[in-house]
Amino acid sequence: DAKTTQPNSMESNEEEPVHLPCNHSTISGTDYIHWYRQLPSQGPEYVIHGLTSNVNNRMASLAIAEDRKSSTLILHRATLRDAAVYYCILRVTNSGGSNYKLTFGKGTLLTVNP
Amino acid sequence: GAGVSQSPSNKVTEKGKDVELRCDPISGHTALYWYRQSLGQGLEFLIYFQGNSAPDKSGLPSDRFSAERTGGSVSTLTIQRTQQEDSAVYLCASSLTVLAGRNEQYFGPGTRLTVT
Numbered sequence: 001d002a003k004t005t006q007p008n009s010m011e012s013n014e015e016e017p018v019h020l021p022c023n024h025s026t027i028s029g030t031d032y033i034h035w036y037r038q039l040p041s042q043g044p045e046y047v048i049h050g051l052t053s054n055v056n057n058r059m060a061s062l063a064i065a066e067d068r069k070s071s072t073l074i075l076h077r078a079t080l081r082d083a084a085v086y087y088c089i090l091r092v093t094n095s096g097g098s099n100y101k102l103t104f105g106k107g108t109l110l111t112v113n114p
Numbered sequence: 115g116a117g118v119s120q121s122p123s124n125k126v127t128e129k130g131k132d133v134e135l136r137c138d139p140i141s142g143h144t145a146l147y148w149y150r151q152s153l154g155q156g157l158e159f160l161i162y163f164q165g166n167s168a169p170d171k172s173g174l175p176s177d178r179f180s181a182e183r184t185g186g187s188v189s190t191l192t193i194q195r196t197q198q199e200d201s202a203v204y205l206c207a208s209s210l211t212v213l214a215g216r217n218e219q220y221f222g223p224g225t226r227l228t229v230t
Binding site: 030032034042043044045046049051091100101102103104105 | 145147149156157159162164170173203205207209212214215217218219220221222223224
């Protein structure tokens, strides 16, 4: 999967919005932007994904820049349960068939303060 | 609906013994994946099943590791003659399809394997 860059850590207060940035300047035209998170001592959890348009689901919103070189995961009201490592990855669609393997980088460690 | 389930949640075994880890994917999901994650490390891909196609076993670390998926549903990962370096959390995931845009993976809670 193509490279993404995320801050190592971010901090938020409970019930406040959180904006988690991700840079992916080498994104190709058909690459999807996926976000996963991993809570302490749990398996990874799918959060959201998108291609060009902004996306909303029950967990979060994904804002994608017009040039697609960056995106932002938005948690509208952070809870203590949202404290996790958040991973932004590009799902390459033209990689000769091996695009199903998920590879996580270091991600952003989100701390939520009560 | 029911998510991906895995059993056992924890397994402690002696070096040299065989272990079997089970994964029950989300009903209707055609693709099933096994990963492992060592303490503080990233995901390591092990094996992938898609429908009736031949599985991609390219991530299996040695011939002591094998996996099956019976009837397109439940999968079993078997580790023979376990070694201490096999200690990790073994994660199973499934996805509805592998088509771009609809291939998000849903993970189970994992099996924590400890080889003593």
